[in-house]
Amino acid sequence: SQQGEEDPQALSIQEGENATMNCSYKTSINNLQWYRQNSGRGLVHLILIRSNEREKHSGRLRVTLDTSKKSSSLLITASRAADTASYFCATSGGSNYKLTFGKGTLLTVNP
Amino acid sequence: GAGVSQTPSNKVTEKGKYVELRCDPISGHTALYWYRQSLGQGPEFLIYFQGTGAADDSGLPNDRFFAVRPEGSVSTLKIQRTERGDSAVYLCASSSRDRGHTGELFFGEGSRLTVL
Numbered sequence: 193s194q195q196g197e198e199d200p201q202a203l204s205i206q207e208g209e210n211a212t213m214n215c216s217y218k219t220s221i222n223n224l225q226w227y228r229q230n231s232g233r234g235l236v237h238l239i240l241i242r243s244n245e246r247e248k249h250s251g252r253l254r255v256t257l258d259t260s261k262k263s264s265s266l267l268i269t270a271s272r273a274a275d276t277a278s279y280f281c282a283t284s285g286g287s288n289y290k291l292t293f294g295k296g297t298l299l300t301v302n303p
Numbered sequence: 304g305a306g307v308s309q310t311p312s313n314k315v316t317e318k319g320k321y322v323e324l325r326c327d328p329i330s331g332h333t334a335l336y337w338y339r340q341s342l343g344q345g346p347e348f349l350i351y352f353q354g355t356g357a358a359d360d361s362g363l364p365n366d367r368f369f370a371v372r373p374e375g376s377v378s379t380l381k382i383q384r385t386e387r388g389d390s391a392v393y394l395c396a397s398s399s400r401d402r403g404h405t406g407e408l409f410f411g412e413g414s415r416l417t418v419l
Contacts, residue, residue, distance in 0.1 A: 240406065289359070
């Protein structure tokens with residue numbers, strides 16, 4: 193079963209625009225991570241935010257976490273065509289060693 | 304190698320056949336995971352190894368699926384009597400974190416299994 197649900201399922205924007213993807217989850221978590229997957233490739237870790245953190249930045253990425261709403265958002269600023277990929281949120285909960293992934297958001301950045 | 308290596312990258316087999324998928328994790332990583340990803344879905348957990356032992360195999364769909372990691376490094380996922388529904392990309396990941404600290408997972412490129 194999948195814990196997180198990303199929203200929207202698909203997003204198409206122009207190069208230079210910002211992209212925002214949301215993730216909702218159901219049970220309490222220890223941390224939440226975002227991964228990127230280019231078509232036909234493996235997943236690449238982007239950023240991790242712990243349950244006691246509210247916001248985190250890494251380069252053009254900004255992640256927020258609202259544990260009261262059980263939701264997170266990933267913002268990619270000044271998007272580039274190379275950002276075109278699927279983005280997944282993944283949560284780590286009570287077991288603490290297992291990540292549970294959502295279904296992902298397919299982001300298309302048009303040049 | 305520098306990353307997680309999975310072989311074969313593609314495997315086409317016939318219904319009922321036996322398949323082995325191999326994963327070579329990043330050197331020194333004690334934690335190893337197998338996930339399965341169907342088209343348009345996120346990865347779904349299959350099994351987790353800490354060292355040589357399977358610490359959690361709750362994601363294996365049935366007893367046709369089995370995985371081993373005899374020396375605490377390379378792992379093999381074995382699927383008996385394959386069915387068309389087994390068709391998916393099988394992803395392996397490793398982590399340097401020991402049990403109790405889930406951090407970043409490093410994924411391989413996956414093995415795409417097609418059962419005809």
